[in-house]
Amino acid sequence: MARALEADPKLLFRLALGQAGRETTRLVVDAIFGTVDSRNEVGRLEELRDASGHTDPALTNRTRSAIRGIVWK
Numbered sequence: 899m900a901r902a903l904e905a906d907p908k909l910l911f912r913l914a915l916g917q918a919g920r921e922t923t924r925l926v927v928d929a930i931f932g933t934v935d936s937r938n939e940v941g942r943l944e945e946l947r948d949a950s951g952h953t954d955p956a957l958t959n960r961t962r963s964a965i966r967g968i969v970w971k
Contacts, residue, residue, distance in 0.1 A: 906936040906937050906938075908934045908935070908936065909934060909936055911927075912924060912927070912928075912934055915927065942969070
């Protein structure tokens with residue numbers, strides 16, 4: 899269904915749980931898997947990891963501002 903709707907399957911699944919009145923199930927899924935990243939978010943994360951040489955740098959105010967300036971402007 900996600901492919902037909904051109905939607906991210908993970909996000910569609912979470913929305914479906916909420917719409918189906920499965921709030922407890924959604925909370926359990928969230929507790930087990932944590933934040934569900936979309937395909938686009940995963941791509942951005944992979945690029946950040948590659949750019950940092952996979953060193954896991956801290957998110958500083960400077961890098962936060964730089965990212966916001968690039969992505970949301």
